[in-house]
Each structure stands twice: as structure tokens, then as C-alpha cells.
Amino acid sequence: MIRRHPLAVIVVAQLFGTSLWFSVNGVGLSLQQALGWSPAEIGWLTMATQLGFITGTLAVAATGLADRFRASRVFAISALFGAGLNAVFILLAGVWELALLTRFLVGLALAGVYPLGMKLVIGWTPQYKGWALSWLLGMLTLGTALPHLLRGATLDFPWAVPVLLASGLALLAALMILRLGDGPHLPPPGSTPGLGKGFHALARRDFRAVAGGYFGHCWELYAFWTLVPLLVARELARMEADAALIPWLAFGVIALGLAGCVWGGRLSRGLGSLRVARVALATSGLACLLYPLLAGQSPWLLFGLLALWGLTVIADSPQFSALAADSAPEDAVGSALSVMNAIGFALTLPGIWLTGWLWADGGVWVLWLLLPGPLLGLWALARLSAPHRAREAVD
Numbered sequence: 001m002i003r004r005h006p007l008a009v010i011v012v013a014q015l016f017g018t019s020l021w022f023s024v025n026g027v028g029l030s031l032q033q034a035l036g037w038s039p040a041e042i043g044w045l046t047m048a049t050q051l052g053f054i055t056g057t058l059a060v061a062a063t064g065l066a067d068r069f070r071a072s073r074v075f076a077i078s079a080l081f082g083a084g085l086n087a088v089f090i091l092l093a094g095v096w097e098l099a100l101l102t103r104f105l106v107g108l109a110l111a112g113v114y115p116l117g118m119k120l121v122i123g124w125t126p127q128y129k130g131w132a133l134s135w136l137l138g139m140l141t142l143g144t145a146l147p148h149l150l151r152g153a154t155l156d157f158p159w160a161v162p163v164l165l166a167s168g169l170a171l172l173a174a175l176m177i178l179r180l181g182d183g184p185h186l187p188p189p190g191s192t193p194g195l196g197k198g199f200h201a202l203a204r205r206d207f208r209a210v211a212g213g214y215f216g217h218c219w220e221l222y223a224f225w226t227l228v229p230l231l232v233a234r235e236l237a238r239m240e241a242d243a244a245l246i247p248w249l250a251f252g253v254i255a256l257g258l259a260g261c262v263w264g265g266r267l268s269r270g271l272g273s274l275r276v277a278r279v280a281l282a283t284s285g286l287a288c289l290l291y292p293l294l295a296g297q298s299p300w301l302l303f304g305l306l307a308l309w310g311l312t313v314i315a316d317s318p319q320f321s322a323l324a325a326d327s328a329p330e331d332a333v334g335s336a337l338s339v340m341n342a343i344g345f346a347l348t349l350p351g352i353w354l355t356g357w358l359w360a361d362g363g364v365w366v367l368w369l370l371l372p373g374p375l376l377g378l379w380a381l382a383r384l385s386a387p388h389r390a391r392e393a394v395d
Contacts, residue, residue: 006124007132009180010117011139016173017079017113018143019150020086020106021049023166026147028229029246030159035093039230043356046226048100050348052107053114057342060111061199061335071119076178078112083170085109090160113173114140115338118321123182133318133325134265141257141314144225148251155244200329201336207327209383211340214320216377217281218344220288220370223351224313227367228253230359231306235299249303253310260315273319278381280316284309285374288367295364347373 024031028042060074085105092098117136125132146169150162201207229250236245264276287309294302321337328336351373355366 006180007121007135009176010120010124011135013075013079013173013176013180014113014117014136015139015143015146016169016176017075017082017117018110018140019146019166019169020082021110022046022144022225023086023106023147023163024049024089024103025226025229026149026151026162026166026247027159029233030151031093034159039359040356041096043226043352045100045103046222046356047349047352048103049107049110050222050345050352052104053110054107054342054345054349055104056108056111057115057338057345059108060115061338061342070182071116071123072177072181074112075116075120076174078109078116079170079174079177082106082109082113083167083174086170087164087167090163111338111341115341118325118337120177120180120182122325131265131269133321134261134268134315135318137314137318137321138258138261138265141261142255145251145254145257148229148247148254152244152247152251155247199339201327201339204327204329206384207324207336209380210320210323210327211343212380212383213277213281213377214317214324214340215344215347216373216375216380217316217320219347219351219373219376220284221313221317221373222345222348223355223370224288224309224367225254226352227355227359228306228310231302231364234364235302235306238299253306256307256310257314260311260313261318264315265318268319268322273322274381274384277316277319277323278378280312280319281374281377281381283312284316285371285378287312288371288374291367292364 024045025042028039031037031042032039085102089099089102089106092102117140118133121132121136147162147166150165151159154161154165202211229246232249232253233243233246236243236249260280264280268276287305291302291305291309294305324337324340351370354369358366358369
């Protein structure tokens with residue numbers, strides 16, 4: 001029964017599994033009150049998770065894990081470990097060094113969830129990869145937003161409760177994927193020199209151009225998601241509104257990315273992934289440019305701009321994945337995507353650190369530090385070969 005709707009199973013499992021990613025950010029304001037942490041320290045916890053993910057994706061590529069073993073088993077084991085480590089954070093949060101280590105290990109586990117989820121989608125639904133991956137990335141976005149929703153629904157409970165709920169969802173994700181198994185459209189697991197294959201894909205002009213667009217997208221994306229609660233809190237304070245609305249509105253802004261991904265996926269079936277990626281990247285870059293310039297205007301206007309930004313900032317991601325899957329060597333799609341993810345997520349670290357560090361002094365003007373991402377991403381996409389652009393137009 002579960003195999004009759006494999007895409008639905010994979011995307012829901014992705015939603016549940018990636019709720020671990022920002023589980024600490026969802027209770028970030030509570031942690032600041034309970035433990036006296038600053039926004040910069042919450043940013044460090046986010047960076048630890050990112051660094052763990054980067055390390056994990058490189059390890060996946062280096063060992064050939066993504067191409068040598070069944071994707072469903074790697075996903076399930078990773079989600080299981082991530083769930084346990086996320087719960088352990090509750091016990092170790094009072095010791096800063098151990099809290100950082102725990103978040104690093106959660107990120108390490110997520111390296112077996114996100115990239116392997118993409119491979120599972122390709123294995124079950126190879127047709128319309130852009131559309132199918134749009135649902136996967138949309139659910140990753142919703143999973144990123146989910147901790148804010150969990151916190152909003154449990155404001156009368158200790159901060160540990162929504163963190164535990166995220167772990168429970170990740171356990172459920174592991175069971176779902178374990179029952180589903182691998183799709184029929186992937187080559188059987190075998191030995192492959194993963195890291196070399198993954199980096200070798202960058203020698204291909206079109207893969208390198210797509211990866212460049214993805215790298216610019218990454219510079220902007222996670223720093224923006226980290227700043228969303230602070231931006232929402234700023235506008236609510238200007239309106240003298242109840243601070244209890246912060247997690248609900250932060251969830252709404254980030255969760256709009258689900259609609260952006262799905263909308264972009266549907267458009268990609270007629271317009272092609274390349275056009276959709278360009279439009280989404282340009283629109284999110286425009287929102288990044290305008291927000292500081294309009295900072296003194298009505299909070300309602302800025303909430304509208306935040307909504308537009310949240311809608312478009314992730315809409316290009318599934319299209320980059322689809323373009324990368326088409327451009328990568330057929331026998332090393334998993335390793336190539338893992339390497340691309342690792343480099344892209346490495347580029348999220350300076351953006352998160354700089355904006356978190358400078359927020360107290362610079363306020364909304366720190367958003368302009370994210371603007372080079374969309375600009376450089378658009379420049380990289382312009383370097384796609386003419387045959388690839390023509391093929392996109394035909395598709």
C-alpha cells in the first residue's frame with residue numbers, strides 16, 4: 001500500500017526528518033531567556049549544525065555511501081541517529097561546548113536525510129524531476145519552519161517539549177522510508193570512488209554553472225531563515241503586538257517556501273527548470289535589496305515583503321537539484337549532489353555568522369550582506385552552455 005504513492009511518502013518523511021534542522025532555532029528565544037544566550041550564540045548553534053551537515057555530505061561522497069548502499073537504509077539510519085542526538089541536546093544544553101557538539105552531530109546525521117531524499121525521488125519518479133524535487137524541497141522548507149510551529153503550539157510548556165516532538169517526527173520518517181525502500185529507476189548499489197566522482201562532476205561546464213547558481217542561493221538562504229524570527233520580532237515590536245506571535249509568524253514566512261517550491265515545480269514543467277530558477281533567484285535578491293531601504297515604512301508592508309522573500313528564497317532550490325541531476329555523471333548522481341551540497345552549505349556559514357554577529361549593531365542593514373549570493377548565482381547561470389539552454393527550452 002505504501003508503495004502506491006512513493007512521492008507522497010518520501011516528501012512527508014523529508015518533512016518529518018528535516019524538522020531536526022532548526023529545532024533549536026524554533027526555541028531560540030526561549031533559550032535566550034532560560035540560558036542567557038545571545039542571538040549570535042543561537043547563530044553559532046545553527047552554524048554547528050551546518051558544519052556537521054557539510055562534514056557529513058563530504059563523508060558520504062568520500063566513502064561512496066550515496067552510490068554504494070541502498071538509499072532508503074542510509075536515510076532511515078541517519079534519521080534514527082538524528083532523532084536521538086536531537087533529544088540528547090536537551091540534556092546537554094547547559095554545557096555550551098557539548099551543546100555545540102550535539103548540534104554538529106545532528107547536522108552530520110542530516111547528511112543522510114536531505115541528499116538521500118533527493119536520490120530516492122529520482123529513483124521513484126525520474127520523469128519531471130523538477131516537479132518532484134519541488135515537493136521534496138518544499139517539505140524540507142516546511143520541515144525547517146516546523147519547529148517554530150511546534151513552539152507556537154507549546155508556549156505554555158518548557159522549551160524541551162517541541163525539541164522532543166521533532167525527534168519523534170524524525171523517528172517516524174525513518175520507519176516510513178525503511179518500509180518504502182528504493183525505487184526501480186536507480187542503478188543497483190555498487191562500488192564507486194565517491195569523492196573523486198563527485199568533484200570530477202565540477203569539471204563539466206554545465207554542472208559547474210548550475211552548482212555556481214546553487215552556491216549563490218545557499219549564501220542567502222540559511223542566513224535569511226536564521227534572521228526571520230528577529231525580523232518578525234522587529235516588526236511586531238514596532239506594532240506593539242504580542243511577542244507570542246513571533247513563532248507563528250516566523251513559521252508562516254518560512255513555510256511559504258513550500259508554496260514557492262510547488263509553484264516553481266509546476267511552472268518548470270512548461271518553462272523549464274532554468275527559467276524558474278532565474279526568476280526565483282532574481283526575486284529573492286530584489287527583496288533582499290529593498291528590505292533595508294523600506295525599513296522605516298509600515299510594518300504591514302515589510303511583512304508583505306518578508307512573505308514574498310519567504311516564497312521565493314527556496315523556490316529555485318529544487319530546480320537547481322534537477323538541473324544538477326541532469327548535468328552530473330549518470331553513475332555518480334548521489335556523490336555529485338553530495339559534493340554540491342557540501343560546498344553550498346559551507347557557504348552558508350559566513351552569512352549566518354556575519355549577520356548574527358552584526359545584527360545588534362547593524363539591524364536590518366546586515367541583510368545587504370546576503371545580496372552577493374543572488375547576484376553571483378545569476379551570473380553563474382548565465383554561463384550555461386547554449387545546448388543546455390536550448391534543451392531546457394525544448395523540455
